[in-house]
Amino acid sequence: MRLVITILLLLAITTAGARIIVTGKGQPVKTLKEAVALAKDGDTILLKNGIYKEGNILITRSVILLGESNTILDGDNKTELITISGRNITIKKIQFQNAGYSALNDFASIKVIDASNILLEQNTISNSYFAIHISNTSYCSIRNNKISGNPTSEQLTGNGIHLWKSSHALIENNYVSGHRDGIYFEFVTESTIRNNRSENNIRYGLHFMFSHSDHYINNTFKKNGAGVAVMYSKKVIMTGNHFEENWGPSAYGILLKEISDGTISNNTFLKNTVGIYMEGSSRMEIQKNAFKNNGWAMKVQASCDDNNIHHNNFNGNSFDIATNGTMMLNKFFNNYWDKYEGYDINKDGIGDVPYHPVSMYAMIVEQNPTTLILMRSFMVSILDKAEKAIPSLTPENLRDDKPMMKPNAL
Amino acid sequence: MLKLSRYVLYDILRSKVVLAYTLFLFIVSFSLFQLEENDSKAILSLLTIVLIVVPLISMIFTTIHYYNSYEFIELMLSQPLSRTRILLSEYAGVALSLLSAFFIGIGIPVLFFAFDGTGLALLFTGGALTLVFISIAFLASVKARDKARGIGAALLLWFYFALIYDGLVLLILFAFSDYPMEKFTLLLSALNPIDLGRIFIMLKMDISALMGYTGALYKDFFGSGTGVFFTLGIMLLWITLPLLWAIRVFKRKDL
């Protein structure tokens, strides 16, 4: 009985304490600044429709900042808009625009510093330097935001969603475009990036550095200047993502640099200049991915070792695999290669002769890129055929001993 | 002129070679689309046919036709007809029959199975190469003294454009690999109609690879409006210049 009374009392106190501060023109509280000053932990600030130009506002208490259908915070290209530092803070349904630019500081629409349990939801951010800038946090969720920038140059544009030194973050269902990097992770661990769409960013759709044990799942990265880069990280799991039309002299579906013990599975690589570029990577499981119509499906540099590349489908790529040396310490097996011309006498679905996915011409182009102009010429196909008969330039042990006759079910 | 071409065309159709050529192209392309699990592989094989077989057949057929029509040409020369008109009629007749063979044999299957940018580029290139190599073959035939030399010259020219030229380009690119050769290779590509056609198709087929490295330059150039006009213009030059030269030689020739 006493327990019940205590609970009821507690409920009464909390509900009584949690006020809703309605803010806006013609309301008791006129400005956001006043509202924030008034608010106590647990309060909700309901910001009515309208344009608010109040400079940067610091939120440290555990409040919910809630916008209406047309609540706009405008920085006049001079200031940041909201800075958060604290616990249990939510920003929802606010439209941020015109946050300023600074050559010295990373100006952002929403900046989160030293915080935990932060939720940024259903916001729209346009024309800012950085959109969401998060550092030194844990348990931050960034969901359903729409972020778009006006890209000018790499220097004058910040990242869409920027995380530094954080853990347990969840980035979900966001749309990011027109920034330097769509999503940026540095020293971020045990976090998840899910169902986001990152496109038309100047540099990377997703940029990952020194960030271990993260997952990214079912995201789409399209037409970013350089695709996706995952560098100096361990135990990263990349599944079900879609990498499309990342075109350019140094654009990759995924760039892997000094990566180990991760998994890349069930992803689709469509029409990228290079599907996966691997350098200094070890012990990766690359399986069940579809590589279709890429310039190079994979470039595996000789510095990679102990990677398993299996049960992938290679279709309509200009080059399947390219490499820069004759050493090959990775295993290729059970992949489907559309260029495979072998036979299967025992009908077990596995070709009876090995497939060499690196063509002579791929090696030539690697040495002298200008020769790309000769692609698909009669002479190149004769060279490739000759090399197949008497291998001399291509790495002999880069081969798939068990190539599939039919595409793998992915 | 069309009046004369009608007789040329009639003569060609009677020989049934063109019919066999049409059928060959049709059966090959149709079965490629049927047998391959994806159409892009079939297009790839068709690419070889368009770049290698079509020029070869166009050259050989035209040369043989020219020598077989020698009597017809002689007969026409004693009539009130100008030599230009006679040669152009021959050209029109051959071009019309080989073009129809190509568009029926490869065009119809492509329209059915792969009606997209790559397919259309393939058809454009095939058609243009047919006309270019008929022109070149007429030039070779008019210049050569007899049938054997004519066919020999045609074969050599085909071999040069289809294979040797690219080998030379490769040698040059490696010999001067320390220099920026991208612009120069653009120029080189214009000097061989087969290369030009190949790059035109590649822009549709291997767009992703072309976006890498120096390829981006090729893509920027050929993909732009100027590039398309450049390709069209150069192809047109490759059709008209050998033909005009052939007419010049034919006009001064003693028959």
Add this chain to the structure above:
Amino acid sequence: MIRIENLKKKFKKLQALDDINAFFNQGQVISLIGPNGSGKTTLIKCILGMVRADSGSIHVNGKQINGDPSYRSQIGYMPQIGRYPDNMKVGQLFRMLKNIRKMPETELDTDLLVKFNLVSIFDKPMRTLSGGTRQKVSAALAFYFNPAILILDEPTAGLDPLSSEILKEKIMQEKQKNKLILITSHILSDLDELTTDVMYLQEGKMIFYKELSVLKKETNEEKLGKAIASIMKGGKREALWIDEVLALKETVKTN
């Protein structure tokens, strides 16, 4: 009608025509005679525009022949060896030429067509015809368009005696119509009754060009062959043709 001035033509080392000057007028039947390789056919081909002269000029009806092929509509040409497209049918050949010359049906001269009974083989392809029949076709074609100038290269060679007579008769008729007829022949006796003038070529040079009556008077010979033989007796000769040898023998005997 035809004026030839300083005409020269060289094939490699062979001087085929060496400074030929002549004037052919209507009503004349000119026998162009000379041994093999003396330049008769070359001269004819020059007039027809099939061979380009190195220097000199040819005027037909006062107009120099120079690219414009329209003058050939006034010429009927019967080649030495008639070569025609193999697949073309006889009827088709006549229809095609009718089509090219655009002459109304009523003005066509179908005389030989009827006399040689060519209509009966109208649906036979040219390649199935014998040499003689081809000659008939060639002859019929030459006269078909009722041209003002007839050029007949060895017209009776290969024809059977009956057809030969028909052709000669036809030539006579045309002569009556005041046409210009140019005939080359080895067999001099053939030309006796037709010829009004004789032009003699040797090694590309015109040895003489005279009226037959003058020639006969000068040599006191009734037969053309004998007349020529007699005129040539003194001169340096390298080749004789059979009529000449026979004629020479006869003159020796009578003397």
